[in-house]
Amino acid sequence: MGALSQDLRFGARMLVKQPGFTLIAVVTLALGIGANTAIFSFVNSLFLRPLAVAHPDRVVRLYAEDARGRKFDVFSYPNYADLRDRSQALQSLAAHSYVAASVGLGAGAEDTAGEVVTGNYFNLLGVNAALGRVLLPEDDVTPGAHPVVVISHTFWQQRLGADSSPVGKKLYINGHPFTVIGVMPESFKGTYQAFTADFWAPLVMQGQVRPRGLTLDSRGWGWLSGTGRLKPGVTLAQAQAELDRLTAQLLQEHPEGNRGVRGFRLFPASALPEEFRQGASGMLKFFMAIVGLVLLATCANIAGLLLARMTARQREVAVRQALGATRGRLVRQWLTESLLLAFLGSAAGLLCAGWAADGLMMLEPPDFRNFSPALRLDVRVLGFTLALCGLAGVLCGLVPALRASRANLIAVLKEGGLATAGGRQRARWQQAFVVVQVAVSLVLLVAAGLLLRSLQNTAAFDPGFTTDNLLLAQVDLRRQGYGPEQGQAFYRQLMERLKTSPGVRAVTSAVLVPLGVDRESRGFRIPGHMPPNGDTFFSLGHNTVGPDYFATMGIRLLRGRDFDAQPGARPVAIINETMARSFWPNADAVGQSIHPGGNSPPIEIIGVARNIKYYSLAEEPQPYVYTSAAQVYEPSMTIHLRAAGDPKLLANAVRKEIASLDPNVAVTNLVTFAELRQTPLFPSRAMALVASLFGLLALLLAAVGIYGVTAYMVGQRTREVGIRLALGAERGDIFRLIVGQGLVITLIGVGVGLVAAGVLTRFLSSQLFGVSATDPLTFALIALLLLSVALLACYLPARRAAKVDPMAALRCE
Numbered sequence: 004m005g006a007l008s009q010d011l012r013f014g015a016r017m018l019v020k021q022p023g024f025t026l027i028a029v030v031t032l033a034l035g036i037g038a039n040t041a042i043f044s045f046v047n048s049l050f051l052r053p054l055a056v057a058h059p060d061r062v063v064r065l066y067a068e069d070a071r072g073r074k075f076d077v078f079s080y081p082n083y084a085d086l087r088d089r090s091q092a093l094q095s096l097a098a099h100s101y102v103a104a105s106v107g108l109g110a111g112a113e114d115t116a117g118e119v120v121t122g123n124y125f126n127l128l129g130v131n132a133a134l135g136r137v138l139l140p141e142d143d144v145t146p147g148a149h150p151v152v153v154i155s156h157t158f159w160q161q162r163l164g165a166d167s168s169p170v171g172k173k174l175y176i177n178g179h180p181f182t183v184i185g186v187m188p189e190s191f192k193g194t195y196q197a198f199t200a201d202f203w204a205p206l207v208m209q210g211q212v213r214p215r216g217l218t219l220d221s222r223g224w225g226w227l228s229g230t231g232r233l234k235p236g237v238t239l240a241q242a243q244a245e246l247d248r249l250t251a252q253l254l255q256e257h258p259e260g261n262r263g264v265r266g267f268r269l270f271p272a273s274a275l276p277e278e279f280r281q282g283a284s285g286m287l288k289f290f291m292a293i294v295g296l297v298l299l300a301t302c303a304n305i306a307g308l309l310l311a312r313m314t315a316r317q318r319e320v321a322v323r324q325a326l327g328a329t330r331g332r333l334v335r336q337w338l339t340e341s342l343l344l345a346f347l348g349s350a351a352g353l354l355c356a357g358w359a360a361d362g363l364m365m366l367e368p369p370d371f372r373n374f375s376p377a378l379r380l381d382v383r384v385l386g387f388t389l390a391l392c393g394l395a396g397v398l399c400g401l402v403p404a405l406r407a408s409r410a411n412l413i414a415v416l417k418e419g420g421l422a423t424a425g426g427r428q429r430a431r432w433q434q435a436f437v438v439v440q441v442a443v444s445l446v447l448l449v450a451a452g453l454l455l456r457s458l459q460n461t462a463a464f465d466p467g468f469t470t471d472n473l474l475l476a477q478v479d480l481r482r483q484g485y486g487p488e489q490g491q492a493f494y495r496q497l498m499e500r501l502k503t504s505p506g507v508r509a510v511t512s513a514v515l516v517p518l519g520v521d522r523e524s525r526g527f528r529i530p531g532h533m534p535p536n537g538d539t540f541f542s543l544g545h546n547t548v549g550p551d552y553f554a555t556m557g558i559r560l561l562r563g564r565d566f567d568a569q570p571g572a573r574p575v576a577i578i579n580e581t582m583a584r585s586f587w588p589n590a591d592a593v594g595q596s597i598h599p600g601g602n603s604p605p606i607e608i609i610g611v612a613r614n615i616k617y618y619s620l621a622e623e624p625q626p627y628v629y630t631s632a633a634q635v636y637e638p639s640m641t642i643h644l645r646a647a648g649d650p651k652l653l654a655n656a657v658r659k660e661i662a663s664l665d666p667n668v669a670v671t672n673l674v675t676f677a678e679l680r681q682t683p684l685f686p687s688r689a690m691a692l693v694a695s696l697f698g699l700l701a702l703l704l705a706a707v708g709i710y711g712v713t714a715y716m717v718g719q720r721t722r723e724v725g726i727r728l729a730l731g732a733e734r735g736d737i738f739r740l741i742v743g744q745g746l747v748i749t750l751i752g753v754g755v756g757l758v759a760a761g762v763l764t765r766f767l768s769s770q771l772f773g774v775s776a777t778d779p780l781t782f783a784l785i786a787l788l789l790l791s792v793a794l795l796a797c798y799l800p801a802r803r804a805a806k807v808d809p810m811a812a813l814r815c816e
Contacts, residue, residue, distance in 0.1 A: 017340060018347075025344070028305050032348025032399075034700060035301030036391050037355025038294040043387045044360050044380075046287050051383055054272055055190045057129025058232075062272040063239065065096070065229030068265045077225035078267070080206075080218075081260070082253060083121075086229075086267070089249050092242035096231040097124040098206060099194055102213045105482050105669035106202065107175045108162070112669045115158075117176075117202035118193060119209045125153075127232050134159075135170040135185030143205040146219065150208060152181040156189040158201040176204065177482035178667045179211040194230055214481040222260030230272065243269050286686050289766075293447060293697050298391070300443040300701045302398035303436040307708055309341065309403035310433050341400025342393070349392040353380070356388075402432055433712045434748050440705040441752025442759060445789055447698030449760040452781040453767060453774055454691035460773030461684060466518060467615030469557030472508075473676035474650035475516055476657045479639040483667055487636040493664060494632070494640060498549065500660045501644060506653055509645040511556070512549035514637050520682055522618050527628065528598040529586050540600055543582070544617055544627040547637050552629070553577075553612060555645050563593040563610030566631040574603075574634055577610040582626035597628070606630070619683065621772055641672075650675045687770045702792060705752070709796040713745040717804045734805040741804045745797035746790065753786050 018025045053059035065086070067078045080098065087096040099120040105112035122143030131137060132153065142149045152174055154163075163169050172183045181204065193200035204212045207219070218224070233242055250266045478497075480490045494512060501510045515521055526540030534541050550568040553560055561580055576597065583592035596605040614624050632640065646653050654673055661668055681688065727737060764776045774781070 011339060011343070015343060018343060024308065025347075028308060028344050029347045029351055031301055031304055031704070032345060032395060033351035033355050035294075035298040036345075036349050036352030036388065036395060037359055038697060039291075039298055039391055040352055040356035040384060040388050041359035042287065042290045042294050044356060044384050046291070047381070047383045047387075049283055049287070050273060052381065054128075055130075055192075059272065061094075061233040061235070062128070063093075063231050063233060063242070063269045064272050065231055066268045066270060067225060068268050078227055078229065078264075079222045079224050079260070080227060081220065081222040081257075082264075082267075083227055083229060085253055086246070086249055089252075090231075090242075090245060092234060092237045092245045093231040094234045095123055095127040096229060097121045097127045098227040098229055099124060100206075100209070100213060100227050101194075101198070101200070103671060104176050104202075104212055105178070105667060106162075107667065108173075109175065112175065112178075112667050113162075114669045114671050115201050116199070117204065117212070118200045119204050119206045119212050121206045124203070124230075127230065130187070130191050132185035133188045135183070137185055137187075138203060138205055143207050146207045147210055148207070149205045150179060150181045150211070151184045151205065152176065153185040153187060153203045154183055155187050155191070155193075155199065155201045157199065159186045162201075174202070175667070176202070176212055177214065178484075181208075194228070214484060222257055223262070225264075231269070239269055239271065286690065289690055290693055292763075293450075293693055296443045296447060297697045297701055298395065299398075300440045300704050302395055303439040303443075304704045304708055305341075305344070305395075305399040306402055307433050307436040307711055309337075309400060310436075337403055338396065338400045341403070342396035345392045345396035345399065348395065349388050352391075353388060433708075437705065437708040437712050437748050438752040438755060440701065440708045441749055441789060441793075442756035444698060444701035444705045445753060445756030445785055446760045446763060447694055447701050448785045448788065449756075449782060450764055450767060451691055451694035451698045452785055453764060453771060453776065453778060454687055454694060456774045456778070456781060457771040458684065458687055458691060461620055461687075464620050464773070466620060467558065467613055468517060469645075470676050470680075472646040472648065472650050474644040474646060474653050474657070474673075475676060475679060476642040476644070476654075476661075476673045477639070477671040478642065478661065478668060479671050480668065481638040482669075483665065485638060490636055490638050491633075493668075494549070496664060497642070497660060500663075501642070501657065504653065504656045504660070506647050506656075507644055508647050509551060509555040511552040511554075511643045512632060512640045513552060513643060514547045514632075514640060516641055516643075516676070516679060517556075517615055517617050518619070518683070519679060525628065526600045528600075530596065530598070532586055541626075544625055545630070546627070547630050547632050547635050549632040549640070552643075555643055558615055559613045561611045561613055562591065563608070565610065566629075566633065568633060570631075570633045574606040575609045575631060576606045577612055577629040578608055579612050579614050579627040581614055581624040582628070583611045585626055639671075690767075690770060702789070705789070706792050706796045709745055709749060709793050710800065712748065713741060713797045713800040717741060717800045738801045738805040741801035742794065742797045745801070746793055749790060749793035753789055756789075757782060757786065 054062060056062060065078070067082075083096070083098040087093075087098075090096060097120060099118050102117055102119060103114055104117060106115035106117075107113065120138065120143075122138055122140035125131070125137035126139075133156065135153075137153055138151070142151055154169070154174070159165060159169050163172065166172065169183050169186055174181045174183060187203075192198075193203075209219075215226075231242075233239070246267050246269060250264075254261050254264065478494075480493060485493060498510055498512065501507055515523060523545050524542045525545035527543055528534075528540055532541070548566070550566060552558075553565055560577075562583075563577070566575065566577070578592060578597075586592070587595055592608050592611055595608050597608065598605045612629070614627075616622060617625070617627060642657065644650065644653055644657070657673065658670060661670060728734070760782065761777055768776045
């Protein structure tokens with residue numbers, strides 16, 4: 004311990020004696036370690052940190068599985084009740100459903116996220132209210148008879164103004180009065196901690212809170228999520244085995260109600276729903292790989308700087324050897340100094356991590372309004388940072404320590420410098436570190452270039468409809484209990500008012516927005532055609548649209564006519580050109596009929612529209628059917644407004660017109676089409692941004708490394724340069740010699756980076772559109788960029804070498 008204390012004091016003195024070197028090294032390490040810590044804080048929050056509930060290790064999620072093995076966190080209330088009552092492995096099982104409702108304190112309402120939950124929900128989680136009480140089983144007995152609600156701490160602070168007596172206040176959810184009975188602690192965010200809820204109402208009030216025609220007695224409707232608690236001593240595997248037996252019983256007892264259900268699966272509870280985990284996991288793995296490469300480049304840069312310090316400290320090392328210091332003792336001293344640097348860099352990196360995490364939160368997709376992961380320092384994050392500290396210290400200091408401890412004692416004391424062989428070996432190590440930095444920066448920049456080119460292709464691609472100046476406002480009239488006649492009248496009046504608003508060129512409505520996240524398919528029988536795989540119906544993409552939809556969206560009608568504003572006597576539809584060619588290749592599709600399921604009458608085709616991209620830009624052409632909103636009432640519609648200018652300027656007008664018709668109707672989602680498109684493109688945009696930022700950082704580190712190595716070579720070869728000039732060499736020859744050697748190192752790094760990028764970028768294929776993962780143009784441009792930066796980094800040392808005075812150089816030696 005005494006020797007360690009001595010090494011620490013000596014190392015600290017040496018770092019203080021060279022503040023410039025210490026500052027550069029600490030800042031460089033802070034960037035590399037801070038980036039890794041910031042990304043790990045997301046991994047920790049979303050995947051590793053237990054829920055803020057009692058005994059979180061025993062809390063599990065219940066999922067349904069269909070015949071294809073796909074997992075869905077939805078099942079029916081009767082299935083929930085049977086599993087709850089029959090399970091012996093689960094101490095308790097609660098059902099809940101995430102909802103968005105119009106919530107207000109009186110007149111007016113705001114779209115608010117919440118949950119409807121069974122009466123055992125809070126008891127299962129083991130959480131209590133900070134004020135008042137939580138929901139109890141007796142609050143969840145008679146449908147529609149228990150209008151009580153528990154609110155979040157955030158809702159209490161922001162919407163109720165931190166009222167000292169919130170219990171007993173009235174909230175109007177979808178126009179229905181509810182009594183506040185409790186306020187939850189600030190730490191409790193809901194079932195999924197990454198997506199916060201602002202209120203919790205009894206499940207038996209789902210008709211008022213979630214009015215979608217779903218009932219508690221229908222086994223065929225899957226709309227509930229499940230959270231359970233294992234009994235003490237019961238493992239997840241044991242509970243799953245029991246659940247498999249119960250599933251077999253339910254499938255045998257209720258085959259019709261469980262059609263399409265293959266089983267139920269349990270998963271450990273986490274902050275993210277299981278269906279989001281795979282996508283989030285893939286993106287965070289990419290981020291961790293990016294920042295890991297940056298840390299590698301950072302360590303290579305610091306190692307090169309430490310090697311350069313050996314020149315100034317070679318005599319010190321020789322003297323210590325002469326006084327009896329062993330090689331192990333010298334290695335330990337150098338590693339102690341590098342670990343001190345890493346510790347300072349880690350401390351500064353924690354500050355950088357906070358800023359980086361805040362910056363990453365700005366990448367939140369527009370429809371993740373309640374996405375709020377708890378990014379905070381805890382034991383895991385601190386432990387991860389400490390591990391990085393140790394790793395960085397060893398990576399940075401090991402090679403310099405080993406090189407310093409092998410110094411030729413006689414040569415150093417006699418010549419006052421390192422032996423020539425030792426100097427050459429050190430130069431080779433410095434060059435190797437620069438090769439690593441160049442290779443890493445090329446890999447990162449190639450990844451960023453591919454993703455940016457993909458996004459550019461996405462923006463320039465024609466989806467088949469006009470995307471400019473489009474504002475979207477989603478309205479759901481189910482919350483206020485509108486019937487078909489009232490709902491049709493509401494939408495008709497809203498369309499008429501918006502058409503006359505200043506700045507509105509056209510207006511229409513539709514259930515789905517093309518290239519949005521939602522999709523819908525509907526079964527149809529086509530006369531003269533048999534569905535594949537023995538199915539009864541063809542499953543076709545479907546959308547219900549309002550009057551002037553095709554004109555407003557810029558979708559060209561190839562044949563036939565548009566929908567009328569009036570219902571009409573016969574059901575009609577418009578299909579796309581792919582459907583027309585698929586089913587009526589030798590006849591006109593207009594006038595043909597398609598048959599929906601059940602007892603619905605046949606639908607006459609009155610038009611054929613141009614193909615568009617419905618769900619993604621990469622999709623193949625597919626059959627699609629449009630039906631008229633005037634004939635088929637849909638309570639939830641998205642208003643499409645084509646603006647003459649900036650569509651955001653129409654947002655207030657839309658809110659005003661909706662509120663004038665009914666102040667309790669809230670706009671569920673009000674975004675421009677450009678903003679809506681950010682959601683499916685979010686992974687690619689986030690990955691491109693992160694790869695670009697850290698690729699540029701790695702490029703800067705590589706430029707500094709190339710400059711350092713070139714400057715060192717110039718210093719070592721001053722006498723050689725003087726002799727060359729004295730023997731008649733031109734200064735241009737010296738310049739080209741020095742630049743050429745720097746470029747050779749860079750070319751080796753570029754070659755290594757190109758090979759690595761060719762292998763690693765294949766993992767990006769799923770995120771690319773219109774560009775190959777091994778696109779030659781991107782690879783070539785990034786390689787040229789690195790060579791250009793290397794040329795600039797070599798310029799100053801080469802220019803200084805070309806100006807060397809031969810006599811001064813020889814006299815110096």
